[in-house]
Amino acid sequence: MxxxxxxxxxxxxxxxxxxxxxxxxxxxxxxxxxxxxxxxxxxxxxxxxxxxxxxxxxxxxxxxxxxxxxxxxxxxxxxxxxxxxxxxxxxxxxxxxxxHVGGGTLKTFLQSNRVRLSADPELQSLLTIASYHVALAMQHLRSKRRVPLRWYPPEYFKNSYYCFKGDVWAFGIVLWEMQTFGTLPYPNLETLHIMRDCWLDLYRLRPSFTDVVCMLESIMESDADYVDVENPQLSVKDEDEYREAECLQAASILLEDTSPM
Incomplete structure (x- = not known):
C-alpha cells in the first residue's frame, strides 16, 4: 500500500x-x-x-x-x-x-511585562486580538479522562455534563489570566482542600501528618492543574437542551466552595 x-x-x-x-x-x-x-x-x-x-x-x-x-x-x-x-x-x-520562543509562554510573558502592558493601550488592544485567536483555537478542546481542574466548568464535576459552553467557561478563565497578567486561577484551591480534610468532623477520616506531607509534596511536584476523572459519563447535548439556570447555579456553588476563607 x-x-x-x-x-x-x-x-x-x-x-x-x-x-x-x-x-x-x-x-x-x-x-x-x-x-x-x-x-x-x-x-x-x-x-x-x-x-x-x-x-x-x-x-x-x-x-x-x-x-x-x-x-x-x-x-x-x-x-x-x-x-x-x-x-x-x-x-x-x-x-x-x-x-525557540524567546518570550516564553503567554503566562510568563504577561507576568514579566506586567507594568509595560498595563501602561500601553496598543498592547492592550493586541491582547484583545490574541483573545480572539485563543477562542478560535479552543473550539477543538475535548478531554474525557485527565482534565484541567481550574479551567473546566462546574457542571462537568457536578453532573458529568459537557457542551461547547464549557469551552466558553474555560475561555473566560483564560481572559481572567490575561487581565491579571498570568495569575493562577483559584490559587489556594489545593490548600483549601487539605484544610477541609483536616477539619472533618469524624476524626478517623482526618489525614495523618504523613498524608498531609504527601499531599503538600504532590502539590509542589506534580502538574496540579490537572485532575484524574474516572470514566466520566459525558452528556454532550445541544445548546437548546441545556438549562441555563442549572449552569449558573452550579457555577455559583463552585465559586462559593473554592473561594479563600
Missing part, C-alpha cells in the same frame, strides 16, 4: 536523541510532556543553535507524538505557529524539537 511522502518521512530512522541534547532551562511541565530550552551538545539542529524541546512523559504512546509531529509539519511556515525542526518517536523518551 502506498503511503504519503509525509508518512514515509515520519517513519524514517531515529532523529535527535536525548543524549544529544543539552537541557538549559525548564519552560513548562504539561500533561503529556516537559518543555525545555535546549541546544545540541554538538553543532546545531537544522541551523538553530537554540530551540524548544518537548520530552514526552512516561506512558505517552509514540503514535500520539507521531500525530502531533504530522500536524505541525502540515502547518509549516505559519508565522504564528512554532516550526517543527526534528523529532524522535522510535525510542523513549519521545522528542519534539521546535523553534
Amino acid at each position: 502506498l503511503q504519503s511522502p509525509l508518512l514515509l518521512h515520519l517513519f524514517k530512522g531515529p532523529h535527535v536523541t536525548k543524549s544529544e541534547l543539552n537541557l538549559l532551562q525548564l519552560i513548562k511541565s504539561g500533561k503529556e510532556g516537559v518543555f525545555y530550552q535546549a541546544r545540541m551538545t554538538r553543532g546545531t539542529c537544522k541551523g538553530h543553535s537554540m530551540f524548544t524541546c518537548k520530552i514526552s512523559k512516561e506512558g505517552v504512546r509514540p503514535k500520539h507524538v507521531d500525530m502531533e509531529a504530522s500536524i505541525m509539519r502540515k502547518l509549516v511556515h505559519h508565522k504564528n505557529i512554532l516550526q517543527l525542526l526534528d523529532w524522535n518517536t522510535t525510542e523513549e523518551p519521545y522528542l519534539l524539537i521546535m523553534e
Whole structure:
C-alpha cells in the first residue's frame, strides 16, 4: 500500500536523541510532556543553535507524538505557529524539537511585562486580538479522562455534563489570566482542600501528618492543574437542551466552595 511522502518521512530512522541534547532551562511541565530550552551538545539542529524541546512523559504512546509531529509539519511556515525542526518517536523518551520562543509562554510573558502592558493601550488592544485567536483555537478542546481542574466548568464535576459552553467557561478563565497578567486561577484551591480534610468532623477520616506531607509534596511536584476523572459519563447535548439556570447555579456553588476563607 502506498503511503504519503509525509508518512514515509515520519517513519524514517531515529532523529535527535536525548543524549544529544543539552537541557538549559525548564519552560513548562504539561500533561503529556516537559518543555525545555535546549541546544545540541554538538553543532546545531537544522541551523538553530537554540530551540524548544518537548520530552514526552512516561506512558505517552509514540503514535500520539507521531500525530502531533504530522500536524505541525502540515502547518509549516505559519508565522504564528512554532516550526517543527526534528523529532524522535522510535525510542523513549519521545522528542519534539521546535523553534525557540524567546518570550516564553503567554503566562510568563504577561507576568514579566506586567507594568509595560498595563501602561500601553496598543498592547492592550493586541491582547484583545490574541483573545480572539485563543477562542478560535479552543473550539477543538475535548478531554474525557485527565482534565484541567481550574479551567473546566462546574457542571462537568457536578453532573458529568459537557457542551461547547464549557469551552466558553474555560475561555473566560483564560481572559481572567490575561487581565491579571498570568495569575493562577483559584490559587489556594489545593490548600483549601487539605484544610477541609483536616477539619472533618469524624476524626478517623482526618489525614495523618504523613498524608498531609504527601499531599503538600504532590502539590509542589506534580502538574496540579490537572485532575484524574474516572470514566466520566459525558452528556454532550445541544445548546437548546441545556438549562441555563442549572449552569449558573452550579457555577455559583463552585465559586462559593473554592473561594479563600
